[in-house]
Amino acid sequence: MKPERSIRQRKLHGQPGRRTLRLSAGGVRIPFPDWLRDFKKEWARPDIVAGLTVSAVVIPKALAYATIAGLPVQVGLYTAFIPMLIYALLGTSCVLSVSTTTTIAILVATALNGVASANDAASLMTASATLTCLVGAILVVARLLRLGFVANFISEPVLIGFKAGVGIVIVVDQVPKLLGIHFHKGSFFHNLLAIAQGVPQASLVTAAVGVVMIGLLVSIERLLPRAPAPLIAVAAGIAAVSLFGLPAHGVATVGNVPTGLPAFTPPDPRMMMALWPPALGVALMSFTETIAAGRAFARSGEPTPQPNQELLATGLANLGGAFFGAMAAGGGTTQTAVNRLSGARSQLSGLVTSFAALGTMLLLAPLIGLMPEATLAAVVIVYSVGLIKPAEFREILSVRRTEFIWALVALIGVVLAGTLEGIVVAIIVSLVALAHQVSDPPVYVLGRKPGTNVFRAQSSEHPEDETFPGMLMLRPEGRIFFANAQRIGQKMRLQITAVKPKVVAIDLAGIFDFEFTALKMLTEAEKKLREEERVTVWLVGLNPGVLAMVRRSPLGETLGHDRMFFNMDHAVARYHSSETGG
Template sequence: MVAGLTVAAVVIPKALAYATIAGLPVQVGLYTAFIPMLIYALLGTSRVLSVSTTTTIAILVATALEGLVSANATANLATASATLTLLVGVILIVARLLRLGFVANFISEPVLIGFKAGVGIVIVVDQVPKLLGIHFHKGSFLHNLLAIGHGIPQASWTTVAVGAVMIGLLVAMERLLPRAPAPLIAVAAGIAGVSLFGLSAYGVATVGHVPTGLPALTLPDLQMMTALWPPALGIALMSFTETIAAGRAFAQSGEPTPQPNQELFATGVANLAGALFGAMAAGGGTTQTAVNRLSGARSQLSGLVTSLAALGTMLLLAPLIGLMPEAALAAVVIVYSVGLIQPAEFWEVLKVRRTEFIWALVALVGVVLVGTLEGIVVAIIVSLVALAYQVSDPPVYVLGRKPGTNVFRPQSTEHPEDETFPGMLMLKPEGRIFFANAQRIGEKMWPPIISTKPKVVVLDFADVFDFEFTALKMLTKSEKKLREEEGVMVWLVGLNPDVLAMVRRSPLGETLGHDRMFFNMEQAVARYSASRTGG
């Protein structure tokens, strides 16, 4: 309950701001923090994911609605927003029916590490102007960074003092009183400061007027759907990507992992219901989820409390929330967003594997320079390209037998004592063998064959889980060439049932027969040794 109230202190004013970014009335932000949050808490699989809306979704909504209706046509604007949100919900539910949640499996742990760090950096830079009391037209990350530097001489020092006090209070409470609802206390202190000391008169900006009242039923316009479905598709993708990334990023050990297909359904229904009650497009928010987790959330109850707090704000607390200093809100967001940047996690990845460290950096740089969705897409593409490269160049090992055992392992300078058998070459490819890597595997096999001039080449397929038709044809041609031109026999070892059945149905299976296919390498060695001794 404390976590839910704490998140409400962050979500509610941010939701108001996101509504204005989208060009919608500020109360739409409250509706979005109420209905979608409530629905997701009932249907979602993440215990701590906080669902309302995000900066990126707000910007995409603004782009979708821009030019569609007149800025003064509030009724038409509400209808257009409801139509857009409804379409987002429908697309997410259709994606669930098509079981497209597997797309989330392409987001690896290093990519999540980079994603979180990039989001943390972007959020901090986005909130710094509020701490300084400066205003400028927002643009790219680098543009915002330069604008902050140029705006420092015009900073409101009263605002800076409020922000510094809030940050100091938050940090001190986190260290000395870790169980206390620090953000809630900081926000309450900020509101009290504005009320008691009239800080607004000294240039301290506040959230401003917030209308009261329940949302009215809003019906979509079927005629608008034709124009709105393309941007709705992009917003749905953004909603799902941010939702699953945030849900996975903040899942702790021992908790259920968010289920992508159920997440599609939960966010889809949340958007559908929200559309009917004036909410804008919704999805999981990284910042508010971080606050939720760090404030002690352990179940979806925190989301229900946040939703009810939004309802209470609509009915009773809107004037009070309007007194919240923007600097206090920025302080809360910054303090909790800095925790998303974990250099130790990058170092841990680097120690294990340099390639995946690069993935993490690409995700970070992508989020910072081109945006949240674009950064994730870039990181996924880099991950897939790197994976494709690895798959296209799998290892092929020359095996030896550990003395006195039936263990066959790759030959190396560390084990010069491993046994080999004159006239017999043991080779072991690994992974899936298919059209993209079959040629490369063949190229790797030929050098040891040429150098050792064996009578028998034994291919250990124990670690080959799939053998595609193109690769089978290439092996058939190679076997024929070795047998007819070089007098070399090819034996196969350790085929799994699917690969074995495929080989048996092919001409290669007829050529090899039962005599040249074995269950394991030990059987092949025994057969070869027996043939040499005449046994």
């Protein structure tokens, strides 16, 4: 197998390019990690700091997610090790941090509930391995089918709303840990009400620890921006537990974490029939969260996460983790935010986080178990608040009110429906927005800039632009097809009725596709205008594909060469010539 260069090797602003290896089956490209070859030594320190900082967030959260899924607590460490390692080698995002998420954990719990007993750890581990293997296989098959294009249906305003919604949900989710209160979690508003009702029962010591940690984090970020604030906060929290005996005062800690390497756990083919339907949902969650987080934190000048390669990288991360005790994995928004804000420059940070999880398994598990939950909550809250950016909403509103509404809908969808449903809402909103745009394209009335051959849309800013009595110049833009042809026709009819011209010159230079239904409607409209209203239709600036289609149709025979023009300047010259009898 020979290394093969990708079509384009991107090295913008010092970011590494990417080579690929082509597998003979299906032409799947596995990225070769060029960042290992092109790595710059000045990246080492920020990547190591970021990787260690992220590990302080990822490891305790992964332990919690394992318990949410009903799995042994050490499964969280396995998930922060193997999938993180594989993604760091194969993924296309420089900063995406891959382990697992709350939503995936809940979906896993639901999936495993019907096939394994909660009291049988061995059965649970086998069922988890089978589910994770199926998730990985589904993602790889999706890559073979090139289904990554689904990610392109999330627009930037919708992505901004999605991130803000996730930030709000995460903050609300962490507040109970910050206050030391407990309740059965439900919907967003249920949780808000439960928090309000639980404030009188809050642990003052726990709340004090949380407030001190938030103050410490914010102070370090402002005064010492290069320092690893979360890592310092975590170390301070662990030290406080040892020095002041905080658990005796009601401060909850992460708890006991078993040590040891993951055992080889093969999937059970007999469980696959029962687990493949929920595996589809988990795979969708894994991909959508992965690509959304990767896109959300990609900076200008960095390689944009490639959806199809993300499918492959995440799929192989799940497949690899399945055999070594990991639960279903995907990119996490919070941990990726921490990685980005901690200064990560390359996938080395993911490798550092992975090996930090390995070190925890072997050496540091008892120490991590001493971390106050309030410390973890403070770290998550401080970095999640950064996802909520009112300035971006104001910028969208100042440019276009409609897209501001899309952003709000995406935010509300995440808050009210949950992350998976919120992503679905975001995609639907983007698709509806796209459908609205293509179904109602603009039709401009043109004028000529004095002294030039420049034709532009008439506006109050340019009242001096020239028009020509008896000639109406129109310019539609976009694709004309069955969904918008009638609407475009209505807009043109309004202008024709208002002006009552002799000639309507339609500039089609901005039309890249002309569908059969639209062509038929134009043919009928031309005939009606010519026979009933004595209005002549000219077509101007047709693209080669559109021109070829028109020529093959009855409309082309009707218009002939005399009523089709290369550009509007030629059409105007012909009109003047015909009016003066030249």
